[in-house]
Amino acid sequence: MARITGRRAVRLLVAAAGGAVVAGIVGGGAARLLMSLATVAAAEESTFTLGGTLGVLLVFTVLAVPAALTGAAPVAARAAGRWVTAAVTGFGVASTGLAEGAAIVLAPDSRMTLVTILVVGFGAVVVAHGRLAQYAARRLAGTAAGRPAAAHAPALA
Numbered sequence: 001m002a003r004i005t006g007r008r009a010v011r012l013l014v015a016a017a018g019g020a021v022v023a024g025i026v027g028g029g030a031a032r033l034l035m036s037l038a039t040v041a042a043a044e045e046s047t048f049t050l051g052g053t054l055g056v057l058l059v060f061t062v063l064a065v066p067a068a069l070t071g072a073a074p075v076a077a078r079a080a081g082r083w084v085t086a087a088v089t090g091f092g093v094a095s096t097g098l099a100e101g102a103a104i105v106l107a108p109d110s111r112m113t114l115v116t117i118l119v120v121g122f123g124a125v126v127v128a129h130g131r132l133a134q135y136a137a138r139r140l141a142g143t144a145a146g147r148p149a150a151a152h153a154p155a156l157a
Contacts, residue, residue, distance in 0.1 A: 012072055012141050019068035019137025024061025027129040031093065032056045034121050041114045042107040060129065063089045067130035071137030078134055085130035093122050 032053050039046045063085060070081025107115055 012137075015137045015139075015141035016065070016068040016071060018140040019071055019133045019135075020061050020064040022136035023064035023068065023129055023133035024057055024059075026132055027064065027089075027125055028057035028060030030125045031060065031122065034118050034125065038115060038118045041111045041118060043111065059092065060089070063092065064129060064133035067133040068137040071134040072141050082130035082134065085133065086126055089129050090123075090126045093126055 032048070035056075036046045036048055039048075065085075066088070067078075067081040067085035070077045073081070
């Protein structure tokens with residue numbers, strides 16, 4: 001196992017922070033869009049604010065930290081980081097969605113297929129959130145699948 005120097009540790013932490021931000025913006029943006037679509041699908045008026053959107057992006061960024069921190073770790077640790085992120089994000093999405101559950105349950109029958117598709121979309125966002133955090137963290141750290149970036153570079157000769 002390679003020894004991690006101080007410089008490498010700082011680079012990995014900065015990459016993890018960057019990976020969490022990338023996943024937070026993409027995952028949070030997708031979740032916010034799905035929230036708006038679910039509100040419209042439930043025949044409600046969408047009244048989302050900029051502050052609320054920034055809050056969702058911040059929460060998704062914070063929730064991506066476990067996956068991002070394990071982005072350059074061995075395979076088992078990466079899987080654990082993704083599952084922790086998925087579990088915590090999934091719980092947050094489900095508990096927030098249940099707060100608006102009455103509006104969704106009382107949605108017109110003609111829109112239930114769309115509501116179901118949006119719920120599945122939330123599940124996809126939750127699962128992809130951790131994987132995206134790890135992918136971005138590995139790319140920012142200069143590693144891919146735990147190997148140095150130089151191992152993937154084509155030879156100049």
